[in-house]
Each structure stands twice: as C-alpha cells, then as structure tokens.
C-alpha cells in the first residue's frame with residue numbers, strides 16, 4: 558500500500574518540491590494550496606499522475622476549507638502531514654511594528670498548522686502518522702543575536718512550542734510531531750543567494766522523515782536530522 562502524504566502550500570517552493578519527490582517515491586499525495594486554478598506546475602504534475610495526486614483548495618487560515626479537507630480522510634488513512642505553508646513579512650522596524658502584519662504571520666505560521674493538525678488528528682492516528690512542521694532555525698530563541706524579521710522568528714518559535722504540545726496530544730493515539738528546519742533554500746522566500754536548492758533540501762528532509770523514530774518525537778531538527786537548540 559502506498560504511503561499517503563498531505564502537503565500544505567504545495568503550489569511553489571518547498572511544497573511543490575515535496576509533492577514532486579513524494580510522487581517520485583511512489584506515495585499518494587494530497588497537495589493543498591490556496592489557488593489551485595493558478596497552480597500551473599502543480600496541475601501539470603496532477604495531469605501526469607492522475608491516480609496519485611489530488612489537488613485540494615486550502616488556505617490554512619480558512620476554517621471551512623480546513624474542515625472540508627479533513628473530511629476526505631478516514632481514521633488512520635494519512636501517514637504524513639507536511640505543514641509547509643508559511644509567510645515571511647520583511648521590512649519590520651522597531652517603532653513601526655504593525656499589528657496586522659504580526660497577527661497575519663501568527664495566523665499563517667502558527668494557528669493554521671495547529672488547526673490543520675487538529676483537523677487531521679484522527680487521520681494521522683492509528684496508522685502511526687507523523688506531522689512535520691516546517692519550522693526555521695530563525696525560531697531558535699537561544700540562537701538569535703539581532704533584531705530582524707521578528708514576526709517570522711517569533712512565529713517559528715511558537716510553532717516549535719506547538720510541535721512539542723501537539724506531540725503530547727497525538728502520542729496517546731500513536732501519532733507524532735516534529736519541527737524541521739529545511740536549511741536556507743532558494744525559493745521565493747529564501748531568495749536566490751541561498752546556498753541550497755529546493756531539490757537537495759527536500760531530498761534530505763524526506764530521508765529524515767523516512768527514518769523518524771521515538772527519539773525524534775516532539776523535537777526540532779535540521780534537514781540532516783541534527784537536533785537544533787530551542
């Protein structure tokens with residue numbers, strides 16, 4: 558039986574690459590994105606893999622879409638959830654912090670993935686499912702040494718705490734959760750100066766995901782599987 562994997566933010570960047578590489582490994586992929594009608598590369602993949610790729614409309618901040626998405630899955634049907642969708646607001650300055658920007662970052666990077674995981678908890682349970690929260694080393698409180706992209710840093714730190722909380726919540730049903738830093742990667746968010754391409758980062762993260770065990774549950778790792786400081 559092929560593994561069933563759901564990826565949020567699957568239309569570009571790391572999410573699109575996760576979709577491509579899970580397909581390459583024989584998985585059945587549910588690729589969630591905000592605007593399927595505009596997701597050209599994703600729709601090409603879907604046309605080439607009609608039996609194994611389903612595109613699902615999902616803004617992680619839309620409660621009705623989250624509920625409709627979760628209704629597709631029965632108990633224990635999903636083995637991997639990749640909470641990949643994320644946003645980075647650049648240009649934040651002390652003295653000009655904008656509550657709307659701060660709240661928007663928190664909704665997409667923290668509340669969205671938590672509520673998606675909650676909605677899919679039954680689908681991930683029983684089958685020993687793993688929730689992978691795509692975090693960032695910028696969410697490591699102990700490693701921050703300057704004031705830049707503060708909302709992004711703060712939301713990834715909060716996502717790390719939620720990773721640990723969700724792991725406690727899911728563990729009694731046999732499911733687990735980890736936070737993973739993909740490296741600095743060439744995407745719209747990472748920019749072209751990043752040292753890693755998406756294919757290398759995702760290949761490395763999938764190797765980690767395939768080798769997750771009890772010692773990883775509730776932890777924070779880089780894409781090589783090295784434990785990161787909180």
Ligand SMILES: NC(=O)c1ccc[n+]([C@@H]2O[C@H](COP(=O)([O-])OP(=O)(O)OC[C@H]3O[C@@H](n4cnc5c(N)ncnc54)[C@H](OP(=O)(O)O)[C@@H]3O)[C@@H](O)[C@H]2O)c1
Nearest residue numbers: 566570571591616617641642643693741742744745746747
């Ligand atoms: N690239 C890096 O160097 C790097 C480093 C550390 C961590 N990360 C993390 O890796 C993840 C993927 O980032 P990326 O580099 O691939 O960024 P990206 O190229 O900017 O892609 C972001 C993805 O998130 C989606 N998204 C944003 N808000 C959403 C929402 N409300 N609902 C659903 N989807 C939403 C976007 O969809 P639209 O096209 O609809 O906007 C897009 O698919 C993020 O969580 C990011 O924080 C990236």
